[in-house]
Amino acid sequence: MTDVTVVGGGVIGLTAARRLHEAGARVTVIAADPPEDTVSAVAAAVWYPAHQEADPRVLRWSAAAYQEFTRQAHDGVPGVLLRRTRMLLSTVPWWAAAAGDVTLLDDELRFTAPLVEMPVYLAWLARGLTIERRRISALDELPGLVVNATGLAARELAGDDAVEPARGQIVLVENPGLDVSIRDESRSLYIHPRSRDVVLGGTFEQGRGDLTADPAGAEAIRARCVEVEPRLAGARVLGSLIGLRPTRRGGPRLERQGNIIHCYGHGGAGMTMSWGCADDVMELALRVS
Ligand SMILES: Cc1cc2nc3c(=O)[nH]c(=O)nc-3n(C[C@H](O)[C@H](O)[C@H](O)COP(=O)(O)OP(=O)(O)OC[C@H]3O[C@@H](n4cnc5c(N)ncnc54)[C@H](O)[C@@H]3O)c2cc1C
Secondary structure: EEEEEEOOHHHHHHHHHHHHHOOOOOEEEEEEHHHHHOHHHHOOOEEOOOOOOHHHHHHHHHHHHHHHHHHHHOOOOOOOEEEEEEEEOOOOOOOHHHHOOOOEEEEEEEEEEEEEHHHHHHHHOOOOOEEEOOOOOOOOHHEEEEOOOOOOHHHHHHOOOOOEEEEEEEEEEOOOOOOOEEEEEHHOOEEEEOOOOOEEEEEOEOOOOEEEEEHHHOOOOOOHHHHHHHHHHOOOOOEEEEEEEEEEEOEEEEEEEEEEEEEEOOHHHHHHHHHHHHHHHHHHHHHHH
């Protein structure tokens, strides 16, 4: 196979790089920021096609990722867990076919959601890959086949004004012994127990692109979650994180244009679609090169 440069070291770029590397490509990842400074590191990183249209591509990508994460959890990949989930919902949603064991009972959807602890998982994805820490100013300055996985920066790099930020905030608290996820989209609320802490969420502010700290917003998130799960009341707050989701009008862009494969605009569901998108990137790379 060929040489490929993947621009972007978030979950989208590293997952694509991993697939290409496994297929025998010589892969170089170029990433401007260290992993901890990407939006991928902020993500609650629970499988759920949040804020996505009922698009057959999203369904296919999400289903592929669901299966891959489930396999990884059983294989003990670092940071990958499966969580029983209670979602407050009275109808079966369009994405249910991608999510395995979905049942609807008394206005509650129950399913098992893969959850990824991003810092450790991103390091696992990156193992053995060649990574250059630098910022490029144009995609066409790079030789050969290039994967554009630059998330929000694709607005400038690919001249795509359909890309815009959606600011999100989460709160991390100590885990008082929870092991079931709760999600209520009508209140933009989620509670995701991880191995050492619980992620409480969250906000979704379409079009807002600043990272200004918001302690009052963090307390409001915590208070809403305590109403739903009173055992969180005394849980020590460990911190709060803010990130900018790379949303795109019309959904993610995944297509080849000459020697550039664009793969960006995953909004609030980059982890959720990561492996499905990586499969398509690999197919596009193999088909024409
Ligand atoms: C609060 C919050 C909660 C979330 N929860 C979930 C969830 O539960 N489930 C889920 O699936 N998703 C969730 N998301 C969304 C998820 O974080 C994103 O969809 C995903 O991280 C996007 O990944 P990415 O690789 O495209 O972008 P990024 O992580 O932003 O990575 C972009 C990469 O491109 C690099 N780059 C940019 N410009 C250049 C340049 N000029 N030169 C070189 N490199 C460049 C950057 O350095 C970086 O490495 C959440 C997001 C937030 C903010």
